[in-house]
Amino acid sequence: MAKNNGRSKAASFFSDGFFFVGGGLVAFLLVWALWSFFALSPSPTPTPTPSFSTSSFSAAVPESCDGGGGGVSGPNLRYDPPEKNFYDDPKLSYTIDTPPVKNWDEKRREWLKQHPSFAAGADRRILLVTGSQPTPCKNPIGDYLLLKLFKNKVDYCRRHGIDIFYNNVLLHPKMFSFWAKTPTVKAAMLAHPEAEWIWWVDSDAAFTDMDFELPLDKYNHHNMIIHGWPHLIYEKQSWTSINAGVFLIRNSQWAMDFMDTWARMGPQSPEYDKWGEIQKSTFKDKIFPESDDQSGLVYLLLKDKDKWGDKIYLESGYYFEGYWMEIVGNFENITERYKQVEAAEGRLRRRHAEKVSEGYVPVWEEHLKEAGYGRGSWRRPFITHFTGCQPCSGDHNQMYSGQTCFDAMQKALIFADNQVLRSYGYVHPDLLDPSTVLPLPFDYPAS
Template sequence: MAQEAGSSSSNGCFTCIARVFQIKKTFYALLNITILCGCLTILLLRGTIGIRNPSFTYTLGPKISNWDQERSNWLNKNPEFPNYVNGKARVLLVTGSPPGPCDAPIGDHYLLKFIKNKIDYCRIHGIDIMYNMAILDEELAGYWAKLPLIRRLMLSHPEVEWIWWLDSDAMFTDMIFEIPLFKYNNSNLVVHGYLELFNQKSWIALNTGSFLLRNCQWSLDLLDAWAQMGPKGPIRDEAGKVLTAKLKGRPAFEADDQSALIYLLSSKKGQWMDKVFLENSYYLHGYWVGLVDRYEKMMEKFHPGFGDERWPFVTHFVGCKPCGSYADYAIEKCFRSMERAFNFT
């Protein structure tokens, strides 16, 4: 019996030792896997956690350097798709909204009104329109989503001379006024802005809620340069600090496309400004707060067709965010003002 007990005890001891070795083996295997996964994670995410190659440059797509020639060749080979029709440049108006529903149904209702308004204006003036609901580049979500979209449309529609971006919360309030494209024969970017504020590097010197960009190599280069502050995460956060420090009156928040454009144009005037037209003779962008309450007086004294302070071409509801759950203004006032603008047209 004692011998059997000793044998049993010995077997139990060997079993325990074997189990310990097995546990250690499993532990070290898991540790190695964890270390390997950690290394792979660092390699994959090094572009977003600051361990970035100093020579790295974000791009919207493969580098294109001869678009003017390629586009000219395409137009010559496809005369049925001219970039000028009856002497008028072909324009594509581009707008859009997030792919999901608004936070409240009334937001979708007003987005529908906004797009109907744009479709009506484009139908009257022979302008093509494109409504986007897709996010083409996850890195450039939010304010920045328009940049990869515009670039892709330029390359896929060489017959279009001008891409006209108009925010979803902007509305035509002068259906008769027509953009004087003849003024911009020597320009590639037309944006509502004020030279005095631009020279002061004010963060409201221009507004990117409504602008025209010519389909050309210069514009592709501008989009690439513009997008550098756009990738979400640390890049956008750090760029926001630079913009707040450099632009007069700018609050502290992540980099936005409007501030980035002002900074780019003002810091490299020699490279860009010769082809930029700061337009303020009419309201390519009209801030709604100073306009909506004057609609009745405008109707008493003037008539549509001016596009300026007498009868604003575009009323832009900046800060209302009809599709979101918060806004910079009382949402009831925003919706009430949108209704007035819709009926003013």
């Protein structure tokens, strides 16, 4: 979610090996960003801006899997059998600070047996969760930007058959800013037992490769995926060794336990001040005293690796989320390289329905083998994360201007929108002009 706390998650700032270059400048910027948040919080109840055991189920699908719905193809959204399940338990609570959910893997498994039309593909089903604050943005263009960023996520989800939940209320009034994600994710797990994965994506992050799909097979033995670097956690012990603004978590008992443990470090907890002291003493590069979600997650990785760390995959092989300042300047070059591929490959120039776009990804991959991933690659970056821009509050990092952030967001969003509009026969000719589109001629770009 867009955050008005000013916290800049510096893990996004750097690629591996670049992390400690210019450390003094970075430390200054982090102090400025964090001081702006804590200094500008006028009261103990601010109007916040949320930041926004493997349990695969391979139950056999019966020959008639319409779930009593009369031959419905795919999940039957109208069938809910009368037999009781975990939803009928009066002790079940969706809130983060209540007795923990127990036996969640078994409860999910039983629910899927009761709803057999959802069994097919259950082990790869994803729910994307994002959101924003309940009140209008302070920044005059903030709501416009959040709308565009939400549209971007809807476009990606539509193209890949992913459900999306947009939350714009605080599910726990004390869990403001970056802590707002934890009660939201827990509630999403309970509301969607059919989903194997819950995918949290901050509101200030944009999908900039509409074709790329999460390599779920790579994560078969893990329950959480997050962008980070192991040596910065275990050797340098830096709170900026990961970015907690985008993560994928398996809908499992492990996740329920993890979210409860993580949330105990939050501002609703009587141990909040204590955890701030622990985090500050553990991470020498953490200057501000308050407990934050990112430091809390790194702490759990560092101090309880057997229980948590071994099930968390630190992804740095591609832009699971990438810092916008090292990405946005490459969009024009990437666009030209992709046009060159299309000009030489007739299969990619063929017009087709948007619904079958995934079928063209293998053809693209034939030509992207040498492109690489991440910093220096001419492959489209998967997710571009505008950490530090604060589009809703406008309290951007003083390292750059608000106009720089706005122009960069426009470029990223139009870059992504061109990938979507291609299926509709149009393109934006200018990455800084969101209102102008041109119709594409037949056989473009060869014609």
